[in-house]
Amino acid sequence: MERTDLVFNALADATRRELLTVLARTSPRTATQLVGDFTITRQGILKHLDVLAQAGLVEVQPKGRERRYSLSPRPLDGVNDWIEAINATWRERLTRLKDLVESDEPL
Amino acid sequence: MERTDLVFNALADATRRELLTVLARTSPRTATQLVGDFTITRQGILKHLDVLAQAGLVEVQPKGRERRYSLSPRPLDGVNDWIEAINATWRERLTRLKDLVESDEPL
DNA sequence: AATTGGTGCAACCAAACAGTTGCACAAATG
């Protein structure tokens, strides 16, 4: 799995997106601190945090015996780029169609 | 599963993203036409197209005995909005931190 | 030194999923 794929995959889960939202508001936080905001176990949260970290969407900073997680939103640019690429291709295709219709060529 | 969730989930798969890219370039296309661009079966493609349709990212247009699929990129706006929301919260948090540092208050 | 609290690792389970094959049906074509 390459980077872009990891990012999209990480965003595919609602709990993980919620984690990012929480971390955008208040970071860094440890897994145990995050448990309160969710209904699942700390281990469950840790798995999600790991997926997010693999995608580069979250950074871990060990501090004493704690592990503090904070948001790292830069990979989201890649998502924007991909979407923009799709939109560009689509717009260009529409333009081609429009030109074709406006030219008085027969079908 | 609500709409936004369906969209994110649809984008999580590499084959589905590839499908969208192909459809952005050349649509509408039938499932059988699309097979050539991939290594998987028509049935596999159909499953992916169904997921994309559920998310509103693809539209189906029956024509004779064919079923023509075309891109419908509007749900991608929702993704952009979500990313922008995250970025906004994050920026605001950074600003709060900066203000806190610049005010000459003691720690 | 003993206890407490935060952490990671491993095994396990059930559900979801990507992808397949097989078949039956409907619409074009001859």
Next chain:
DNA sequence: CATTTGTGCAACTGTTTGGTTGCACCAATT
């Protein structure tokens, strides 16, 4: 009418994954 070609539906398989419990470890506190 017979044949071909595109389609949908259903069943099956292997793998992934979200989530759990249990345990061992390590650092801080007393």
